[in-house]
Amino acid sequence: MDSNEELICPWCQTEIVWDPEIGPEEECPHCFNELSDYRSIKLTVKQTGQQLLLGEEVEEDEDFAGAWDDDGEPLDSYSETVLRLTSEQEEAPECSTCHELMLHAGDEIQTVDSFLPHITKVVGAPFLKAPFTMNVYVCPACFKVEKYLSDSDRVSMVDRLKKD
Numbered sequence: 001m002d003s004n005e006e007l008i009c010p011w012c013q014t015e016i017v018w019d020p021e022i023g024p025e026e027e028c029p030h031c032f033n034e035l036s037d038y039r040s041i042k043l044t045v046k047q048t049g050q051q052l053l054l055g056e057e058v059e060e061d062e063d064f065a066g067a068w069d070d071d072g073e074p075l076d077s078y079s080e081t082v083l084r085l086t087s088e089q090e091e092a093p094e095c096s097t098c099h100e101l102m103l104h105a106g107d108e109i110q111t112v113d114s115f116l117p118h119i120t121k122v123v124g125a126p127f128l129k130a131p132f133t134m135n136v137y138v139c140p141a142c143f144k145v146e147k148y149l150s151d152s153d154r155v156s157m158v159d160r161l162k163k164d
Contacts, residue, residue, distance in 0.1 A: 009035065012098035012142045030098050031142070082140040093148065095139035102137035102146065109133050127160045128153070 007016040009028040016035065018024050027034055085103050086092045092101040110132050117126030133150040149157065 007035070009033065014098050014141075078140075091135075093137055093146065095142060095144055096146065097144050098139060098142045100139050100141040102139050105136045105138045105145075107133050107150065108136050108147065123161065125160070128157050129160075132156075 007018070007024065008014070009016055009031060011033040012028060012031040014028065014030045016025050016028060025035055082103065086101045089104050091104070094100070095102050110130055115130040115132075117128055117130070119126055128149075132153040134147040135150055137146050137148065138144070139146075
């Protein structure tokens, strides 16, 4: 592998930068999946409108001019939409798996039916009481879902812990 060649993890789509003295990485430093061809298939998509058969190779000199718009930018509406969504969010946490910024998908209200609060000896009462709201985030790269306590419930929790 040439040191100028880009390597993208097929599992989390993170660019892998490796040291030429040490050599290429054997596993992704972000998601720890193997970077070899094991468990991977390579598909090639043609821009000609013809149906692609599995395993069909694309000729090296094929013209991909149709894959770019007039300004020379790649046509990737998914990435453009993800960028617009994250820029309008007040908070965009980083994915714990692949480190991409996550998209706020909505809110989940936890009710008394599904939550049994823990009563600590230090506080003597629950520091988190139901119902509370969880902000649900989805990673646009690896599609991991993570939940965070809403801002108002964070403030309530801090207030309960301060009363000690």
